[in-house]
Amino acid sequence: MLVEFLRSARRAGIAVSVAESIEAFAAVDLLGYDDRQTVKDALRLVIAKSDEERERFDECFERFFGIDLVGPAGADLAFMFEPGEPLPPELEALLDSELARILLADDRAQLIRNLHAAAAEVDVAAVRLFTQVNGLARRILEAMGIDALDAAIERLRGAAGPQAEKLAEFLDARRRAVAELARDLVERRLAASGGGEADRMHDEFLRDARLVNVDRRDLERMRVLVRAMGRRLATRYGRTRTHAKRGHLDVRRTLRRSVGFDGVPFRTYWKRHKIQKPRVVLLCDVSGSCAPLAHFLLLFAYSLGEAFSDIRSFAFATNLIDVGETFEKESVDDAIAKIMRKIGFQSSDYGRALATFDKEHIGCIDRTTTVVVLGDGRTNYHNPRVDVLKRIYDRARRVVWLNPEHRVAWGIDDSEMLRYLPYTHVARVCNRLRHLEEVVAELVKAR
């Protein structure tokens, strides 16, 4: 049972290593299966390693073990006998069913154990399609000995006396509840196992889907992906920085400096890997033509802000504004909403935006800066001010232009992309999440 749970936890996207499975077994052995909350706490401690995984774990655990016995099980049927009290022998003789006895004794823990044992027997974990639910539920019931129970109920009905009748009624109600339980169990397993896989496929699909076409209901999920990407990049970037601490002896420099000490290499000098902090200046087009994308571009800019320490972000349509401060102060959603309210959906004027940038912010670009422009280069037939981009190009280390439009559309109508093109080091089509990720990975690596 635990193995199955671990399997479905893995499918739900929690990384469970073999060592952790062993731990899980050890923990449960120690604590026993009796108390649900304890088992949950213990497994959670062993398996879930981050907030995200904790959330998934809770969900998965509830799906897998969450069984509500207080269902329709004879709420109006008062117990005739206290649980555990022996039945009159003549009725006892009629029962002859393990399951009936468990139900009468109201031994829920035993019932659940039997249910799970039966589930393991018919290999419920293999369920993939919802069409299998009925059949599997039926087989679980059979494995639990439902036939004997049915026979017992029949016998009780045949017997005379109000007590027997009432007992039959009670067992019948309980039987329905058990049937429900079995069905519920199979459905939960289906959700737990099939669900995870479906989610992963969905994520893969979203990565490759064009950002413009992403459904509104997928936005939330997409956001999670973008944030995850930002985090991943941040960790990777954090790793490269530690290399800078090591180095080889710089023989040339040491010798040269030793001249002052009569040739004794008194002070040693070390070669250092210089890890250049990627200073990034981000220009993001949020105009009407880019509007469907603008949301993602801003989201992306925001996550980049979390990944890089030295980043300046600007958003522009007709005007250009510095959004770095907004990003820092507000939460993601507020920041994006605020920016979109301020300048979103205006018609774009690259010339004017570039001119503003030239006038006010050109100082933030030096030869270590990478400039990233996110936009379609559609100027609405205004002056494109290519000269400004050239100036930026001359000052900056790299100019990267990410265009959501396909290459064939560049230069058609009011797109000035082809005129901007000579003054970029890299120009790329970028309309999928995967593209964004590739570009950023390159930025991080670039030395």
Next chain:
Amino acid sequence: MTEVLRPDISSIEAVEAGLIGAKYICNRQTATAIYLAHHLRKPVLVEGPAGVGKTELARATAQYLGLPLVRLQCYEGLDESKALYEWKYGKQLLYTQILKDTFGESLRGIESMAVALEKIADFDDVFFSEQFLDARPLLSALRQPHGAVLLVDEIDKSDQEFEAFLLEILSDYQVTIPEIGTIAATVAPLVVLTSNDSRDLGDALKRRCLHLHIGYPDAKLEERIIDVRVPGVEERLRESLVAFVQKMRTFELKKLPSVSETIDWARALVLLHVTELDAESVRDTLSVLLKYESDIESMKRHVSSIVAAVN
């Protein structure tokens, strides 16, 4: 296991009660973590916002188990020589100076180089023995005769290299000192690591630990905590001040008030002889709860309405 002091660790309830005895009120999850950590001999990685009692948990556990608490505070640039052991260089040097003559004596009259080297090698071993070993927190935790509670505080502040170095200790409870060999723990210490999530920890480390997340407590738990930690608070005041803090955590602030702040605040209120929460005294003492000027400013506006609500 310790034979002298054997606190009751037979069940989760016992652990919970034991921690309460050490003035630490916790939920069942936390007690389960300590229970499992003890029985499975696994380190516990405690995460959560600042001031919810991560470090305190280690202290309370040590007190409850009757073991010494060995604390290692992590920071950037922490390395083995500060965390594990160091040779007592000064002492070594001093001893060589003192014993200089003895060396000369014993080396006198030896003709061949090989024999002399052998002699010197004998001395060498003496100098790199445990006698000259300066045990730092990790090593001293391993060498405690009855075991210890080892608290590695703010592991996320340390470098990645150090984290990797910890792995040997966390999984096998032993360390390798090249000159001496492997030193294994007499009794495996109970290890508690705390993290504020300032960076993602490596997977290898995560895999070796139990993960405990301590969040802000609910009102009932917090009241019990205040009851234990600040005895002089009357019930009415306690209820309303906890309700006030709970309410405050729903606001968007730079730094939400934590349990430690609640305790401080309760102490402050007792000191000021406040018996009932009113807007005036709250405003005066708000700086105890909030650590940022902007937070205080933004909360001042809401004080009277919250006070009215909680009373």
